[in-house]
Structures are given as structure tokens and as C-alpha cells.
Amino acid sequence: MAKPAIALRHTPTEGHNFANGVVSVSTAAPASRISLRATPLGANSFGKSLGLDLPKKPSGSAAKGGKFALWLGPDEWLIIDEKNQDISLVPKTASTQLSAVDISHRNAAYFISGNGAENTLNAACPRNLSLSEFPVGSATRTIFGKAEVVLYRTQNNTFRMEFWRSFTPYVWGLLLDAARDSNN
Amino acid sequence: MLLINCPYCEDDRPELEFANAGEAHIHRPKDMADMSDEAFEAMFFIRDNPKGVILERWRHAHGCGRFFNAVRHTVSDKFLKTYMAGEPRPSDDEITELMK
Numbered sequence: 334m335a336k337p338a339i340a341l342r343h344t345p346t347e348g349h350n351f352a353n354g355v356v357s358v359s360t361a362a363p364a365s366r367i368s369l370r371a372t373p374l375g376a377n378s379f380g381k382s383l384g385l386d387l388p389k390k391p392s393g394s395a396a397k398g399g400k401f402a403l404w405l406g407p408d409e410w411l412i413i414d415e416k417n418q419d420i421s422l423v424p425k426t427a428s429t430q431l432s433a434v435d436i437s438h439r440n441a442a443y444f445i446s447g448n449g450a451e452n453t454l455n456a457a458c459p460r461n462l463s464l465s466e467f468p469v470g471s472a473t474r475t476i477f478g479k480a481e482v483v484l485y486r487t488q489n490n491t492f493r494m495e496f497w498r499s500f501t502p503y504v505w506g507l508l509l510d511a512a513r514d515s516n517n
Numbered sequence: 518m519l520l521i522n523c524p525y526c527e528d529d530r531p532e533l534e535f536a537n538a539g540e541a542h543i544h545r546p547k548d549m550a551d552m553s554d555e556a557f558e559a560m561f562f563i564r565d566n567p568k569g570v571i572l573e574r575w576r577h578a579h580g581c582g583r584f585f586n587a588v589r590h591t592v593s594d595k596f597l598k599t600y601m602a603g604e605p606r607p608s609d610d611e612i613t614e615l616m617k
């Protein structure tokens with residue numbers, strides 16, 4: 334009898350780790366993710382089922398128990414659930430008020446942390462990431478070099494960077510170069 | 518780097534996040550099939566290319582994703598004003614005021 338084939342799922346960022354005196358880059362664990370487009374009504378109902386009030390302000394975020402809702406646009410949010418891998422956050426019933434797409438495996442993420450985190454990101458991201466302009470809890474879609482990313486400041490010196498998994502070699506390479514340079 | 522104020526993000530953002538999307542306030546009639554060839558050509562293909570103030574559509578492509586309109590000076594590249602899509606074209610008086 335033929336042996337059953339077993340497909341193992343690997344994160345594209347597996348084993349990526351870097352640290353020097355000022356900055357560390359580490360891989361975020363796999364997570365559930367939803368790309369949400371919604372009317373105000375749909376956003377409210379989705380927020381209720383999620384147990385989170387979706388942020389309405391530009392660059393805003395909401396977080397509770399390992400769940401995050403990041404404002405990306407006036408009707409667009411990125412929802413991340415760090416705790417419940419592979420458990421779909423997609424609503425069970427269809428609605429004309431919202432579109433929720435499971436993108437859990439489309440994205441990968443790094444944590445960039447330390448006193449050199451801002452400098453490391455600014456090597457290839459033109460946004461002003463100073464604490465006064467981009468305080469803790471801020472979230473934004475922007476670019477890192479040529480790659481589109483979502484940045485979320487979780488702590489004073491810690492950013493979560495979400496990007497499409499196929500961009501991993503590019504993002505990792507650039508991040509590594511920038512992290513090494515930030516030591517100088 | 519140029520900073521462009523996105524009316525949806527309510528903030529200045531670096532130009533690399535944006536994409537130009539052509540002239541703004543082009544009226545596209547509902548009855549296009551009834552238009553004369555000349556009128557259709559003028560509406561569909563012919564665009565202003567002024568040395569001075571131009572009204573353009575821009576998209577915050579790597580940000581909130583929204584299209585909006587901008588008043589830009591083509592010589593200085595200065596963005597005199599940005600406003601949400603659907604808002605009326607600024608009056609000539611307002612544009613003159615913005616240029617001061």
C-alpha cells in the first residue's frame with residue numbers, strides 16, 4: 334500500500350532571527366487574519382462578534398486578548414488573532430454589509446524591536462515613525478522598499494510588520510541589511 | 518521627498534505611497550453612445566496639460582487605498598489643496614487664494 338503523503342505547512346519566515354546591540358528582528362507565530370471591508374453597520378456587527386470595537390480613526394487600532402483590529406482605510410481593517418491559529422474569524426452568515434476574507438496564510442510577519450527599530454524600518458520606509466507622530470497602538474499600511482507592508486506599533490520600541498508571504502526573501506534581506514546598519 | 522496630505526488619513530504622507538490617476542472632474546456623460554465623435558474624443562482623450570495649477574485625481578495606493586482630488590501646481594509641484602472624492606471642484610477664486 335502506498336504511504337500517505339503528508340503536507341507540512343512551513344512559514345516562509347521560519348528560522349529568521351537577528352539581534353545586535355540595538356535591534357532584534359524575529360518571526361511572528363502563525364496567526365489567523367481577516368481582511369475586512371465593511372459599511373459602518375457591518376463594521377459594528379463584525380466588531381461585536383469579535384469582541385472588539387473596530388477603530389474608526391485613521392491609523393487607529395484596537396486590541397484585546399491577542400486579537401487586533403487595525404485601521405487600514407475608511408472601510409477597511411486588518412484583523413489578526415494571534416491565539417487561534419486556523420480558526421476562521423469569518424462570519425457564519427452572509428451579509429451585504431461586509432466582506433471578510435480569510436488571509437491567514439497570505440501574510441507573514443516580523444517583530445522589529447529595540448532602540449534601533451525605528452532606524453531599521455526607516456532605512457526603507459519613508460513614514461515618520463517617531464513616537465510623537467506614530468505612537469504606540471498606531472497602525473498603517475505603507476511601503477518597505479518596494480514591498481507593501483502593514484506596520485503596527487505594539488510598544489515604544491516594538492513594531493509588528495505584516496507583508497505578503499511571497500515578499501519574504503525581499504523583506505527579510507532588506508530588513509537584515511538595515512538592522513546591521515542601525516548598529517553603526 | 519514630497520509630502521501629500523491624504524484627506525482620508527487626515528495627515529501628510531510620503532509621496533511614495535501615492536499614485537497619480539489623471540485629471541480630475543472629467544464629466545463622463547451617461548449617454549456616451551449618443552455623443553458625436555468629436556465630443557467623445559474631447560471627453561475621453563483630450564486632457565489639459567497646463568503650466569500652473571492642475572486638478573488631479575490621486576490614489577493613496579499604499580495607504581488607505583482611497584482616491585481623492587488634489588490642486589497641484591505643475592511648476593513648483595506644490596500641493597495647494599487635497600479634498601475627498603465627490604467634493605466640488607474648488608472655485609477659481611479659491612484657487613487664486615490658495616496660490617497666494
Ligand SMILES: [Zn+2]
Pocket residue numbers: 523524525526527577580581582583
Ligand atoms: Zn490615505
